[in-house]
Every structure is written in C-alpha cells, then in structure tokens.
Amino acid sequence: TQLLEQSPQFLSIQEGENLTVYCNSSSVFSSLQWYRQEPGEGPVLLVTVVTGGEVKKLKRLTFQFGDARKDSSLHITAAQPGDTGLYLCAGKGYSGAGSYQLTFGKGTKLSVIP
C-alpha cells in the first residue's frame, strides 16, 4: 500500500506570511497532484507534477516534485485569507491491469487570519 504523509496537519498563520507544506512517501509515483478543498465542496485540482525535480508556479503558489518522485512541497508566498482550506496531495501509481490509482494524503488544514 502506498502511503502519503502530509505535514503539518494544521497551520494557522497571519495574512502576508509565507508557508510550506510537505507531502512525503516511501513510494515512487508516476505523478503527483495537489488539490484544495473548501468546506462543503469537493477537492479541486491545483496542479499536476510529473518529472522529478519539476517546479510549477500558480500565482503565489509554488509546487515542487522531489528528484526521486517520492515527495513534494507546496509553498505559498504572502498568504491571503482566500488561501484558507484543506490542501491535499495525491500520488498516482500503477495498480495493475492497466489501471492507475490516486492515493491521497490526509491533508494540511490551512487557516489564514486577516
């Protein structure tokens, strides 16, 4: 079973601060995705990283895939209250019979205080 550990579990910061959340595994993934989930809604895909060492930027969010494709980080610069939510990482791995499966971490719950 492929497991993804996310840290920290909870993070409460002031508006304007920077933060990094981490997603670690002992397994190699073909790709890794980051989602944001707001209360009462389903997770929404933010980014997919595929290549080891890949860095992708989405406005104030920077995503990095580890060289060995086992871990990833999400860095938010100058956090805004609108960034509040549950951030989930999900690793895509081959599950056999031509099928791929997404394994989700438990998430980092971020609160940005105005």
Place this chain on the structure above:
Amino acid sequence: DSGVTQTPKHLITATGQRVTLRCSPRSGDLSVYWYQQSLDQGLQFLIQYYNGEERAKGNILERFSAQQFPDLHSELNLSSLELGDSALYFCASSDTGSGNTIYFGEGSWLTVV
C-alpha cells in the same frame, strides 16, 4: 461547479439500514470513482468504474457495492450501516480510465445514528 452531480447532499439514517448514493459524471466522462472522506482516515479510494465495468478496487467493504449504468451514472450502495460509516462520500469522474485529471462532486454527507 465541477459538472459532477451527487445526490443526496445530506442523509441521516439508522444503524443496520441501507442507503444508495447517486452520481452523474461530467458530460462525456467515462470513468467514475468513489471516495470516502472521514476525519481520521482522510480521503480513501473505494472503487472505480470505466464505461460500465469495474476497473479498480480500493478499500471498499463487502457491505458496500457500486455499479455504473449504461447512461454512465453510478450508484454506491451501503448496507448494514454502522456508526463508523458516517463520512463524506465523493464521486469523481474523468474522461479516461487513467485518471490524469479527475473532477470531484460536492459529496454526500452520510450520518449514521
């Protein structure tokens, strides 16, 4: 709006009962996934269907079953419900079976009392 529709949004039922959760995927998507989200376990993959056939199975209990119909909508049946089955159940869909980009519905909140 992801285009994935789930009903009902909220459901309260007693232990031992059976419920059916319904999902309509995005237009044109052939693959449907079911996930369970609880506070302690996070988002757990249950099962995937592709064009009417079961494609992958995750941590789905024997008391749970699912199917995908010819019109591609899907149902998740939960029977002999226990208190621990209380959770948010998500359906997601993608255009292919490889799940490069999956779109989640808003979920069905199930409370077992």
